[in-house]
Structure formats: structure tokens, C-alpha cells
Amino acid sequence: MQTSSINIELISKLKSANKILFFTGAGISAESGIPTFRGKDGIWNKLKPEELANFNAFLKNPDLVWEWYQYRRKIVNETNPNKGHYAIKEFENYYKEVNVVTQNVDNLHRRAGTKNIFELHGNIERNYCVDCYKNFDNVESDNSKVPHCKYCGGLIRPDVVWFGEMLPQEIFSEAEQKAKMCDICFVVGTTGIVYPAAYIPMIAKENGAFLVEINLNETEISDKMDLSLFGKSGEILPLIITKVREMKLKN
Numbered sequence: 001m002q003t004s005s006i007n008i009e010l011i012s013k014l015k016s017a018n019k020i021l022f023f024t025g026a027g028i029s030a031e032s033g034i035p036t037f038r039g040k041d042g043i044w045n046k047l048k049p050e051e052l053a054n055f056n057a058f059l060k061n062p063d064l065v066w067e068w069y070q071y072r073r074k075i076v077n078e079t080n081p082n083k084g085h086y087a088i089k090e091f092e093n094y095y096k097e098v099n100v101v102t103q104n105v106d107n108l109h110r111r112a113g114t115k116n117i118f119e120l121h122g123n124i125e126r127n128y129c130v131d132c133y134k135n136f137d138n139v140e141s142d143n144s145k146v147p148h149c150k151y152c153g154g155l156i157r158p159d160v161v162w163f164g165e166m167l168p169q170e171i172f173s174e175a176e177q178k179a180k181m182c183d184i185c186f187v188v189g190t191t192g193i194v195y196p197a198a199y200i201p202m203i204a205k206e207n208g209a210f211l212v213e214i215n216l217n218e219t220e221i222s223d224k225m226d227l228s229l230f231g232k233s234g235e236i237l238p239l240i241i242t243k244v245r246e247m248k249l250k251n
């Protein structure tokens with residue numbers, strides 16, 4: 001069903017649910033000022049993922065790829081979580097278990113205080129050496145020159161998943177388990193077309209969860225939803241948490 005308002009069915013599910021899962025994508029951070037990948041102003045309209053977001057591109061031109069990630073880090077550092085991120089955090093006050101499975105690398109769920117986060121595509125604030133795999137959270141670097149590992153001299157890369165790379169298997173398996181157990185799965189700000197991440201809401205649905213999409217517009221996975229709420233996540237999620245708060249205070 002598609003509507004722009006919270007309906008009776010959702011209210012009833014919110015009343016009986018114990019475990020909530022949020023599957024989030026770039027759209028949840030759009031209102032913080034971080035560009036999405038697809039759509040009108042999406043990053044992939046202007047830049048080709050195959051030139052910047054894959055390992056061969058990095059080996060071919062590490063400085064360029066590093067510079068691009070430094071630019072994206074700067075944007076992330078200058079932004080803050082928005083009302084959508086904070087509403088998700090507040091669900092923790094009212095439910096037994098709240099898990100956030102995110103495709104975002106921007107760390108904004110963590111900065112909003114969310115406890116259980118499964119980052120399927122890594123985290124832009126971390127780095128590691130491509131040769132010895134040592135982690136480097138803070139590296140001193142000239143923005144336009146890729147840094148080298150102080151232990152082995154290898155190239156240092158951002159700890160994000162690039163096209164053609166495996167997702168962190170342990171994190172994906174844990175996210176899968178959480179999806180199997182949730183009562184409601186909110187699918188927020190994602191086109192839901194990048195796999196295997198996009199299996200997560202489908203796994204939730206196959207295991208009986210009520211699936212609710214929150215997006216500006218219809219997506220390729222809208223027909224799989226039990227409910228689609230169209231609008232900004234920074235507006236819809238606060239409305240939902242307000243209902244939850246009222247409901248829980250009454251009981």
C-alpha cells in the first residue's frame with residue numbers, strides 16, 4: 001500500500017513490535033547535506049563509479065581516488081546527523097531491540113548515538129593498508145597525495161566497499177540474522193538496487209516482518225513493501241517516533 005501518512009496498520013504493528021530494523025541508504029543523510037549517488041543531483045550522474053570506486057581505479061590512479069575520498073570526508077566532517085537519524089536513535093527508548101543496517105559510510109548513525117549499527121559498505125572515517133591490512137583511523141595526508149603505510153610502505157585506502165568487492169562477511173551475516181528476527185523493517189532513503197545489501201529487507205519480509213519504505217518517491221522495490229511513505233525521512237521519521245512516544249506513554 002502507498003500513502004503519505006502513517007496508517008492504522010502501521011500503528012498496530014508499532015504497538016505489538018519488539019524488534020525494529022532500519023535499512024538505510026544515502027537518502028537519510030541527504031537532509032544533512034551529503035549528496036546521494038543516484039537521482040537528480042546524485043554523485044554517479046557526474047562521476048563514473050568505475051573510475052573512482054573500484055580497486056583497479058585506485059591502483060591506476062591512487063592520488064585521484066584518495067583526493068576524491070578526502071573531499072567526501074570533508075563534506076561528512078562538516079555535516080551533522082539530522083532529525084531522521086535522531087528519530088531512529090529514539091526508537092531505542094521504546095523497543096527491546098533496534099538495529100540499523102546501513103549502506104552509508106558517513107558515520108552519521110553513530111554520531112546520532114545509535115548503538116547497534118551494521119555498516120555493510122564500510123566507513124569513510126577509517127582506512128587500511130592494502131598490503132599489510134593495518135588500520136589507520138587518522139592519517140596525516142596532503143589531500144591530493146595518497147599516504148603510505150608507516151610499517152610496510154603499502155598504499156593506504158579508505159575502508160569502504162568498492163564495486164566488485166565483497167561485503168564484510170561477518171557484518172553481513174549478523175545483519176542477515178537481525179533481519180530474520182525483526183518485526184518491522186523500515187527501508188529508508190535507498191533505491192534498493194545494490195546487492196547483496198538490498199537482500200536485507202527481502203530477508204526481513206520472507207521471515208514475516210512488516211516492510212515500510214520511506215522515500216521521496218517510488219523505487220524499484222516499492223512493490224515489495226507493505227507500506228510506502230513518500231516524503232523526507234527527516235520529516236516522516238520524527239512523525240512516527242512522536243506517535244510511538246504518545247502510544248508508549250499511554251500504556
Ligand code: OAD
Pocket residue numbers: 024025026027028030031036037038039042049053103104121161162163188189190191192193194214215216217219231232233234
Ligand atoms: P541512492 O543514491 O541510490 O538512493 C538514494 C535514495 O534516497 C533515492 O531513492 C532517493 O529518492 C532517496 N532520497 C533522497 N533524499 C531523501 C530524503 N530526504 N528522504 C528520503 N529519501 C530520500 O543511494 P543508496 O540506495 O544508498 O555503494 O545507494 C546504494 C549504494 O550504491 C551505496 O551504498 C553506494 C552506491 O553506489 C557503494 O559505494 C558500494
